[in-house]
Amino acid sequence: MKTVTNAENMIEIKKSKFIASIFNVTNLDDIDKYMEEVKEKYPKARHYTYAYILSDTERSSDDKEPTGTAGTPMLNVLKNNNLSNVLCVVTRYFGGIKLGVGPLTRAYVKSITEVLKKCQYIELEDGYNVEIIFSYNNEAKINRILNNSTIIKKEFNEDITYLVAINNETLDKLKEENVNLNIINKTYIKKGS
Numbered sequence: 001m002k003t004v005t006n007a008e009n010m011i012e013i014k015k016s017k018f019i020a021s022i023f024n025v026t027n028l029d030d031i032d033k034y035m036e037e038v039k040e041k042y043p044k045a046r047h048y049t050y051a052y053i054l055s056d057t058e059r060s061s062d063d064k065e066p067t068g069t070a071g072t073p074m075l076n077v078l079k080n081n082n083l084s085n086v087l088c089v090v091t092r093y094f095g096g097i098k099l100g101v102g103p104l105t106r107a108y109v110k111s112i113t114e115v116l117k118k119c120q121y122i123e124l125e126d127g128y129n130v131e132i133i134f135s136y137n138n139e140a141k142i143n144r145i146l147n148n149s150t151i152i153k154k155e156f157n158e159d160i161t162y163l164v165a166i167n168n169e170t171l172d173k174l175k176e177e178n179v180n181l182n183i184i185n186k187t188y189i190k191k192g193s
Contacts, residue, residue, distance in 0.1 A: 001082060001083075001084050001123075001124040001125075001188050002081075002082060002083060002084075002121045002122060002123050002124055003024050003083060003084060003085040003086050003121070003122050003124055003188070003190070004022055004024060004083065004086055004116065004119035004120065004121055004122065005024060005119050005120040005122065006021075006022065006023050006024060006119075007021075007022050007115050007116075007118040007119045008020065008021045008022070008115065008118075009111070009114045009115040009117075009118055011107075011110060011111055011114055012095075013099065013103070013107045013110075014095060014097040014099060014103075015095025015096055015097055016092060016093060016094055016095035016097070016099065016107070017092070017093040017095065018090055018091070018092055018107055018108070018110075018111040019042060019045075019090065019091040019092075019093075019111075020088060020089070020090045020091075020111040020112050020114065020115035021034070021038050021088070021089045021090075021091070021115070022086065022087070022088045022089075022112070022115050022116065022119060023086070023087045023088075023089075024085060024086060024122070025052065025054060025085055025086065025087045026054075026085055026150065026152065026165060026187075026189075027054070027129070027152060028054065030087070031052055031054070031087050034087055034089070035048070035050065035087075035089060038089045038091060042091045042093075044093070045091045045092060045093050046064075046092055046093065046094045047063045047064060047065055047070070047090075047091070047092040047094075048063050048089055048090075048091055048092075049061055049062055049063045049065060049070035049071055049074065049089070049090045049092070049108065050063070050071065050074070050087065050088060050089045050090070051071050051072075051074035051075035051077075051078055051087075051088050051112075052078075052086060052087040052088070053075070053078050053079065053083060053084050053085070053086055054084070054085060054087075054187075055084060055085070055185065055186065055187040055188055056186070058075060058078075058079075059075075060072055060074060060075040065092075065104065065108075066101055066104065068105075069101055069104045069105045069108065070090065070104070070105070070108045073105050073108055073109050074088055074090065074108055074109070074111075074112050077109055077112045077113060077116070078112070081116060084124060084188045085124065085187075085188055088112050088115070090108055090111045090112065122190055122191075123190070123191040124188040124189060124190060124191060125167055125188065125189060125190075125191045126167070126168065126186065126188065126189075127165055127166055127167045127168070127186070127187050127188060127189035128165070128166055128171055128183050128184070128185070128186055128187060129152070129163065129164070129165055129183075129184040129185050129187050130163075130164055130165075130166055130171065130174075130181050130182065130183050130184060131161060131162070131163055131164075131181065131182040131184060132161070132162045132164060132174065132179055132180065132181045132182075133159050133160070133161050133180045133181075133182075134159060134160055134162075134179060134180065135159055135160070136159075136160060138179075139160060141177070142160075142162070142179065145170060145173050145174060145177065145179075146162070146164055146166070146170065148170075149164050149165060149166045149167075149170055150164065150165040150189065150190070151163070151164050152164060152165060163184075165187060165189045166189070167189060171183075
């Protein structure tokens with residue numbers, strides 16, 4: 001399994017512009033954030049079709065294009081490339097010429113295929129999203145254990161709470177130290193994280 005670095009590419013077909021933006025995502029909040037960024041960057045586009053795979057969750061949208069012409073074909077390209085933790089948004093500026101179902105589907109597939117050529121690929125491994133709760137006097141120890149992990153969120157209240165993406169090795173270390181943890185879900189993380 002692998003993911004990609006963020007990239008963007010534009011193609012033009014019969015005066016319609018197809019701008020493919022691809023993002024590395026680790027949670028649903030990332031998806032919402034990047035969708036909003038694309039819509040702000042290209043506010044006058046007619047369509048914002050998308051597909052994403054996030055661990056075991058996958059979704060796609062044709063965003064008012066004919067059913068099955070955009071989202072599902074884009075999702076299939078992501079799956080065929082063995083990708084996860086990835087969001088692809090194809091923004092379309094309509095050029096005034098209707099493409100028809102077949103050519104429209106090929107345009108969306110070409111958009112995502114071209115943007116994938118601009119990406120670097122990152123290997124993924126099995127991991128977990130975990131909530132860790134600990135006292136302030138254990139902060140240095142926890143940070144040492146998590147030094148190669150991705151801390152998604154930190155909260156400082158009576159105790160410290162981290163939401164973190166970890167691999168199996170780090171999970172074992174936390175269990176050995178009897179750290180109070182709650183496994184939220186299985187996920188894929190960058191190899192070595």
